[in-house]
Structures are given as structure tokens and as C-alpha cells.
Amino acid sequence: MSHAPSSPPPELQLEQFLPYRLAHLAERISQSLAQIYAREFELSIAEWRILAWLHQRSSLTASQICELTDMDKARVSRAVKSLGERELLARQRTHRDQRSMRLSLTEAGQALMAEAIPLALAWEGELVDALSGAEYRDLFRLLNKLDARLDQLVEA
Amino acid sequence: MSHAPSSPPPELQLEQFLPYRLAHLAERISQSLAQIYAREFELSIAEWRILAWLHQRSSLTASQICELTDMDKARVSRAVKSLGERELLARQRTHRDQRSMRLSLTEAGQALMAEAIPLALAWEGELVDALSGAEYRDLFRLLNKLDARLDQLVEA
DNA sequence: AAAATAACGTTTCTTTTGAAACGATATGCT
DNA sequence: AGCATATCGTTTCAAAAGAAACGTTATTTT
Numbered sequence: 466m467s468h469a470p471s472s473p474p475p476e477l478q479l480e481q482f483l484p485y486r487l488a489h490l491a492e493r494i495s496q497s498l499a500q501i502y503a504r505e506f507e508l509s510i511a512e513w514r515i516l517a518w519l520h521q522r523s524s525l526t527a528s529q530i531c532e533l534t535d536m537d538k539a540r541v542s543r544a545v546k547s548l549g550e551r552e553l554l555a556r557q558r559t560h561r562d563q564r565s566m567r568l569s570l571t572e573a574g575q576a577l578m579a580e581a582i583p584l585a586l587a588w589e590g591e592l593v594d595a596l597s598g599a600e601y602r603d604l605f606r607l608l609n610k611l612d613a614r615l616d617q618l619v620e621a
Numbered sequence: 622m623s624h625a626p627s628s629p630p631p632e633l634q635l636e637q638f639l640p641y642r643l644a645h646l647a648e649r650i651s652q653s654l655a656q657i658y659a660r661e662f663e664l665s666i667a668e669w670r671i672l673a674w675l676h677q678r679s680s681l682t683a684s685q686i687c688e689l690t691d692m693d694k695a696r697v698s699r700a701v702k703s704l705g706e707r708e709l710l711a712r713q714r715t716h717r718d719q720r721s722m723r724l725s726l727t728e729a730g731q732a733l734m735a736e737a738i739p740l741a742l743a744w745e746g747e748l749v750d751a752l753s754g755a756e757y758r759d760l761f762r763l764l765n766k767l768d769a770r771l772d773q774l775v776e777a
Numbered sequence: 778a779a780a781a782t783a784a785c786g787t788t789t790c791t792t793t794t795g796a797a798a799c800g801a802t803a804t805g806c807t
Numbered sequence: 808a809g810c811a812t813a814t815c816g817t818t819t820c821a822a823a824a825g826a827a828a829c830g831t832t833a834t835t836t837t
């Protein structure tokens with residue numbers, strides 16, 4: 466705990482501090498979209514993410530969803546339970562491993578996503594209207610780079 | 622609720638769905654950084670944000686912090702209380718308005734931030750090492766555009 | 778000036794979250 | 808085979824978060 470004040474106090478501007486800016490923007494976007502999911506379909510963000518991944522991959526276990534979404538297993542378990550009760554997804558014990566559950570969308574789940582996805586994409590469209598096509602691609606490229614860098618930092 | 626299935630089912634790929642990508646990346650970054658704050662300084666994210674804004678603006682009320690950070694007033698109130706108990710910030714009733722509190726860093730709060738900020742900036746530096754200077758500026762430009770667009774959408 | 782309304786920040790109450798304990802199944806070791 | 812260890816998903820328990828009610832002070836209306 467050296468308190469040598471020799472070096473000048475460093476400057477921090479939150480507006481230009483990337484972690485803060487990203488967190489803030491992502492939070493605003495999530496909130497806006499969450500409202501739509503909640504109002505139109507009575508889905509939480511966790512539920513929406515699970516349905517979206519199942520729509521894309523057609524069959525996943527709970528632990529795979531945990532990895533894909535970075536949500537912890539309790540949260541996933543609860544969301545899956547709720548979706549199961551609404552019969553939007555089906556669970557079936559795996560043959561090879563009786564511990565895990567194979568999750569997949571039911572007809573109703575498919576139908577709901579067929580309605581929900583266009584809304585989500587339309588909303589995203591309105592948002593990214595702010596960007597040109599090139600900017601949009603750039604943005605993803607930059608996000609990918611940061612993601613990759615984060616992988617490095619975490620494993621290091 | 623037209624269920625005319627004339628148009629083909631729209632495609633959604635979460636990896637290329639901006640709200641999801643942003644939320645996911647921001648969450649990973651927040652978590653990494655939160656660990657540092659917690660381990661080194663026993664600060665929550667809410668507490669860190671408040672200290673950082675006070676470092677920058679030197680004096681703010683709780684409701685101003687709510688606006689700046691998009692945190693609700695209960696969360697801010699609790700974080701402020703905790704920081705006050707640790708004597709990292711001081712509260713003083715405003716003269717013009719006896720309801721609000723003028724918050725500012727104490728000496729100890731300044732000292733803590735003098736230690737914390739370099740760590741935060743160093744961590745950010747490691748992260749954005751993934752980007753060139755131009756890419757870094759581009760990223761902020763794009764984030765700014767999205768923020769502005771979001772303002773439009775919200776007020777509309 | 779009095780009464781009604783609104784704003785600031787705290788507290789209470791309810792819901793959501795994450796960590797750890799758990800039952801059940803699988804795997805690895807001797 | 809038998810025992811230890813690890814993994815899957817659920818549940819329990821404790822901490823964190825948000826919504827609404829509150830006390831207090833300002834502002835607006837009549």
C-alpha cells in the first residue's frame with residue numbers, strides 16, 4: 466500500500482471506458498427488448514434465449530444451454546421448468562446418459578417462435594438502421610475480436 | 622394473430638443477433654471486472670460506478686446518479702449507504718433543497734480511486750489490445766450511434 | 778395561506794438470482 | 808466387482824434486486 470503520490474492521478478472518463486459503455490448500452494437494449502418479450506409473449510429473457518437456441522439447434526441439453534448462454538444451471542433449470550409447464554418445450558431423458566435431458570421445442574413452441582422471431586428481427590432492424598451495412602459488419606467484427614481477446618484473458 | 626404460413630419462417634441466428642451479442646459480451650466483461658473490484662477493493666459494480674462518477678464530477682445527488690447510471694434509486698440508496706458507512710463518500714443535505722443529498726468523495730474515497738482507476742484502465746488496456754487505434758475509435762463511434770438511435774426509439 | 782400534488786431518498790415487501798447441498802446416474806480406480 | 812469421484816439437473820437457502828409504500832420537503836393550485 467505505497468502511497469507515494471509521485472505520479473499524477475490517472476484520468477477516468479466513464480463515457481469512454483469501454484466496459485461501462487458496453488454494459489450500459491447492452492442493458493438499455495436488453496431492457497427494451499425484454500419488455501416486448503414480456504408483453505407479447507410473457508417470456509423472460511432466460512426463457513427467450515432458451516427457445517431461440519432450441520429453434521436454432523433443435524435439440525440441446527440443459528448443460529449445453531448453460532454453456533451457450535453463460536447462464537447458471539439453476540436459472541436454466543427454472544426457465545426450462547416454466548417452459549415445460551407451458552408445453553413450449555419437451556424434455557426427454559437421454560438414452561446414453563440417464564442424467565441429462567434432451568430438450569426440444571414442441572409444436573406450440575415452434576409456433577410461438579414463428580411469431581416472436583419476426584418481431585425480434587424487426588426491432589433489431591429498427592435499431593441497426595442507425596448503421597450502414599459496412600458499419601454493421603464492422604461492429605460484429607469488432608465484437609468478435611473482443612470476444613476472442615476475452616477468451617485469451619480468461620484462460621491466461 | 623394471423624397464422625397465414627405463406628411467408629417462409631424467418632431465420633434467427635443468435636450469434637448474429639445484435640442484442641444477444643452485445644448482452645453476452647458486456648456480461649462477460651462486467652463479470653471479469655467485477656471480480657477485480659470485489660477482490661481488490663470489496664466493491665460491487667454499483668459501488669464502483671458511484672465512486673467513479675463522483676471522481677469525475679466531484680459532487681452529485683443520488684437522483685443524478687440514477688440518471689447517469691440507469692440504476693434504480695433503491696439500488697443507489699443501498700450502495701451509497703454502504704459507501705457512507707465505509708467513509709468513502711460523504712453526504713450533506715443540499716441548502717436549496719433539503720430533500721436531496723450532495724454526495725462527494727472523502728479523502729479515503731479519493732485515495733481508493735487513485736488505486737482502483739489504474740487497475741481498471743490497465744485491464745481495459747489489455748482488453749482493447751485486441752483492437753487497433755482506429756478500430757477502437759470506430760467502436761466508440763458505432764456505440765454512440767446505437768445509443769443515439771435508442772434514444773430516438775425510446776422517446777418515439 | 779391552505780390544500781393538493783410532486784419529488785427526494787429510505788425502507789419494506791416480494792421476486793429474482795446465484796451458491797451450495799442434494800439425489801441420481803456415470804465414470805474411474807484398485 | 809466395489810468404492811471413490813465426477814457430472815446432470817433440481818431444490819434449498821441466502822443475498823441481491825426491483826416495486827411500491829413511506830416520511831419528509833418543495834412546488835403548484837385554488
